[in-house]
Amino acid sequence: MILEMTTIGLSRLQFAITAMYHWIFVPLTLGLAIIIGIMETKYFFESKKHGNSASAEFWKKTTRFWSRIFAINFAIGVATGIILEFQFGTNWSNYSWFVGDIFGAPLAIEGIFAFFMESTFFAVMYFGWDKVSKKFHLVSTWLTAIGANLSAVWILIANAWMQNPAGMVFNPDTARNEMVNFWEVVFSPVAMNKLLHTSTSGFMLGAVVVIGISAWYLLKRRDVEFAIKSMKIAAVFGLVSALVLAYSGDGSAYLVAKHQPMKLAAMEGLYKGEKRAPLVGIALLNPDKEITNDEDPYLFDISIPGALSLLANRSFDSFVPGIEDIINGGYEVVDENGNVSKALSFEQKRERGKLAVEGLREYQQSLKEGNDSLKAAAYTQLQDNFDYFGYSFLDQPQQSIPPVALTFYAFRIMVILGGYFIFFFIAVLFLTHKERIFSIKEQYKNFIYWIMILSIPLVYVCSQSGWIVAEVGRQPWTIQDLLPVQAAVSAVNPGNIYATLSIFFVLFTVLLVAELKIMFNQIKRGPDNLS
Amino acid sequence: MDTLYFLQHYWWALISLLGALLVFMMFVQGGETLIFGVAKTDVERERIIASLGHKWEITFTTLVTFGGAAFASFPLFYSTSFGGAYWLWMSILFLFVIQAVSFEFRNKAGNLLGKRSYDIFLFLNGSLGTFLLGVAVAMLFSGGSYNVDKINITNGASNVISTWTNPLMGLEAISVPFNLLLGLVLLFAARSLGLLFTINDMRSDSEIFANAIARCKKSLLMSGLLFVLLFVLFLVMLFLRTGYSVDPLVGTISPVKYKYLFNMMELVWPAIVLLVGVVLVLSGLSGAIFMKESSPLNKYAFYITGGGTVLAVWSLLICAAYNYTAYFPSLVSVQDSLTLFNSSSSKFTLTVMSFASLAIPFVLAYIVIVWRKMSHSKQSY
Known part of the structure; x- marks a missing residue:
């Protein structure tokens, strides 16, 4: 099937693969950074109160262990992130021009405010234990966490804008959308909701990973104190996150119904x-x-x-x-x-889209000819119909329907697993409170530990499913109603994309396997024997 | 002065500065080229990589931010160059992806490929990655084979605005001597800076690394000389080049002989910046090679040469687009060439971004503070 794909399909596949790989590493860093921040804060206050007591050293060791897990993920998250950013240009060049005026600003702000904060303070967090004061180190860890989450803010605002364009007008002189209200872009309800929903999904994922890894230690009957205390912090953090996640999930469905009814219909079949x-x-x-x-x-x-x-x-x-x-x-x-x-039918929208395109063409023609009256009429025709601009690129109504089965099942997987994790965190809290877990019969205990460990792959499935709903569900649109994928791609022939796609796939898979092996190795060594 | 005109120039100056800072920060890449050859023992190799490993993220982030800021301020450049010179940019990306994981993975048990593979990744990033980036930047002067027609968006099936006409999709740029030359200049600039950084860094443990420092100095003589000579040759070729000028009133673009030389002479200040940059680079390099360790020129050679490099690169990038110059000439359709005026974001967006840019000094300040704090104490062996 892949061999028959066109530039559009291959560009989509390449972007999807990069995004999905990226989203393996990033959500963990979002959540884990905050959990590490909480642990180091404990260390800081313990050592302030009691000096280098056993308790303080315990929290230092705990913080350092989870920082190591963070670092292994961080590097590969950065590597996959740069590919995503540059792919907007390499494979979606029309899109880059059509929305660059809006999409670019959040991206530049992200670079200035978030990326440098994260990368600069990460170096202190990871390498600076013996080089800077405890206070400076703690502040750096929190700034890394804030930087990581800020990095997500701007890109999510940009993504939300694609799902629900706001705060812009189409300029026929430049043939692109131009921002006229920054705050409408930033504070659109879709953006706010997406931000909350996606960040808390990362928090939840981080919490489940910490619980799952800790459960492995309990299963092996080693590093028990480390594991149980890590679990407690993660469970509280995870439960709060999961509840906010559910709340914002409801908000998300409401907004999808309002702005992307086709996506909602596909989600429900x-x-x-x-x-x-x-x-x-x-x-x-x-x-x-x-x-x-x-x-x-x-x-x-x-x-x-x-x-x-x-x-x-x-x-x-x-x-x-x-x-x-x-x-x-x-x-x-x-x-x-x-x-x-x-509501307009597909055919009516398509007609109006064609009127918008015709208006743009005539507008440009009148510019060349210096015909002002034609220019004014063309401008009005364009603006009156611009909301349906993207429909002009579609020939059949079927092209406006996203892949229903994928969206439908992904939605169910996300919601069912999301619900499961609320109960999961409550159960972990209950079991770790007063160390109740240790009074359970051996065979049940091991079963529970295994559930916790196996919840790690489940939380990744949940998280990836969420993105599938968001991104596959909005097909064919790169920008809702304005630009379908077929009008957004670069003119790169399929052979070239096959090649880069294959390189990406092999490279990322090799790196993922290496990453997992390194991580398992670190986990086996445990918090006392970091290499 | 027209606000949009000012903003377009302000943002070109900013992304040029970011590009110039990136070249300085590519001492990390230059340092990566030392791990085979200059470093003879494992202890030396580990030291070089450990020290670079504390800095690589800032270089990487500068590259990512450079991309983001270019997208934001000149989206037509982003879409035309990246979507057209596809293979050139993709190759650069691959070479940076393999770098990002290598510092963290190379020493870890279970890293699948073995330490040597990751070291080779670092070497490839430092050498080939740097070289190709230089080739890509050279295209700002030497141009590319593309057409741009914004009205294409209304053309149904063939609706791509920017199209590349050479089937090699950017790889053809490597065959242009001018581009090759800038690739080599960047390679030797980064290597010289990498050597200076390493000498500086190893000095805090000079009893262990006396031999390595001596080797670095020897290598610096060669690298520095090549950097300076190739750079001078590049300047000569650049100033003899025909550039393209845009008419501010009607927007037509026409060739102008010695355009870049005229830009320097007419604008004056970039010429002064270039001159100061060159003097600093020469002072830093000669300080490191010929002077005693106690002299300031030797002690601060890395920062002096780095500062000089920033100024020189910044001046050249300014010269690529200021003074009504087409900064990425089209080799197949001159009128489609990109200029600050036809490729920028809107006035509103550039204004919003300009407010955000006020935070840059603050960002630079905390990077410097962290850098100083992290550089103070010795590494343990």
Whole structure:
């Protein structure tokens, strides 16, 4: 299948692979940095109170161990990050111009404020134990954590803008979107929610990894104090994060319903919309279902009546459009000011998109000819229809539908695992409180430890699924309604992308295996024997 | 003065400064070229890598920020150069990816590829990575084979705005002598700075590293000489070059003989900056090679040469675009060449970014503080 792919498909695959690799390492650093900060703060106050007591040394050792795990991930996170940044130019050059005016500012600010903070203070955090004062070291560790999280802020704002463009106008002179309100870009509800949801998912992941690794020590009956104390901190931090994550997840679904109804329909496998729409809990999708046939979308399903309407519109009785409704239009929509109108069909949007493109072409033509009246008319035509600009690049309604099965299942995996982790943290808190875990029978105890260890791969699956929902669910759009992938790519022929894609894949896989082997090795050595 | 005009020039000056600082920070890359050859024993190799390992992230971050700032301020350059010279940039990226993991992974048990592989990665990054980056930067003067037509976005199937016409997608730049030359200049500049850094660093344990320091000095004589000679040759070739000038009123672009020489003469201040830079580089290098350790020129040779390099590179990058110069000429369609005026972000975005840029002195200050603190105490053996 890959051999038949075009420039668009290959560029997408290359970006997806890089992003997914990047997202293996980054969320761990987001969460782990804060957990390390908490541990070092404990060390700092212990040593301040009691000097170099056993307790202070314990926290120092604990901090240093988790810092080592952080460092191994940090380097490879940086390596995959630079590829993502440069790929905007190498493989998505049209996109880079079309939105560079908006996307670039957060990226530059990220560089100035966040990247240097993270990399400079990371050097102190990792190498500076014997070189700087305890206070300076502690501040550096927290600045590393803040820097790591700030790095995520700006890129997420940029991503949110792509899902819900705000604070810009299209300038026909330069043929691109230009920012007119920075705060609208930064503080758009989609951006705020995405920020909260993604950062807390990283926090949760970090917490689960700390608990899982600690459980391995308990399973091996070694470094028990280190493991149990690490677990306690991670469980509290993880539970708080998971609760905020769930709350922002709900907000996220609400915003998707508002701004990306097609994504919501794909998440639910909803073809025909309805009032009191049910939320599908578990279901098997019917692979034969197309918009052109009347097959049932599910082979079986367990659904909660009305819950989707409540989730999407905060009202049981509201109508949630399905994929077919969005393509056929005609249902009622209420805009931000409370005005009611009929939704446009795919064909109508496409027509208007074509009018926008025609307006832009005529505008540029009139510029060359110096024809002011044509210019004014073309400008109006462009701006009146610009909201649908991207539809002009699509030929068939099917092209406006994201891959339903992938989005649907990824969404379920994310939500079910997210729910599991709330109970997981509560259980870990309960078991570690007063060391209850040690009074459990041996065979059960080991079983529990294994659950904790195996939760590590699960949290990665959960986290990656979240990104699949966000990114696959918004296809075909790089920028919602304005620029589909086919109008965003660079003119690089498939052969070249095959080559770079293969190099990336092999390189990242080798580095991932090396990284895991190094990490397992460090874990085996334990906190007392860091190499 | 028109605000947009000012902002375009302000941001070009800033990203040029970032590029110049990057060249200075590439002493890390230069240092990586020493691990095979100059370093003869494991202790020496470990020391060089450990010291560079504390600094590489700042160099890497400077590169990432350079990319981000270029995207933000001149997005058409980003899309045209990166999307066109695809293989050149991708090769550079691969060579930096393998660096990022190597410092951390090389000494760890279970690192899959073995220590030597990671050392080779570092060497490749330091040599080939530096060289290719120089080739890419040279294209700001020598240009590339591309077309730009913004209205292409309305063209249905063939809607790409910037298209590259050479099927080698950027690799052809390596065959241009001018580009090759700048690649070599950058390589020897980085190596000289790497040697100066290493000499400085090893001095705190001079009893252990006396032989290594002597070897570094010997190597510095050769590297420094090549750096200076090749740089002079590059300047001669640059000043004899035909550049492209943009008409500020109508935007048409036309060739001008000796454009870069005229830029220096007409703007004057970049010429002064260049001159000061060259004097500093020469003083630093000769201080390190010929003077006693107690003399300030020898003691601070790394910083003096580094400072000189920053000034020289900054001046040349300014010269590439200021004075109505097309900074990335198109070899196939001159009128499509990029200028500060047709490739920048909007006035609003540049203004927002300019407010953010006020934090740069603060960022530089904490980097310097951390650098000083981390450099004070000796490493243990």
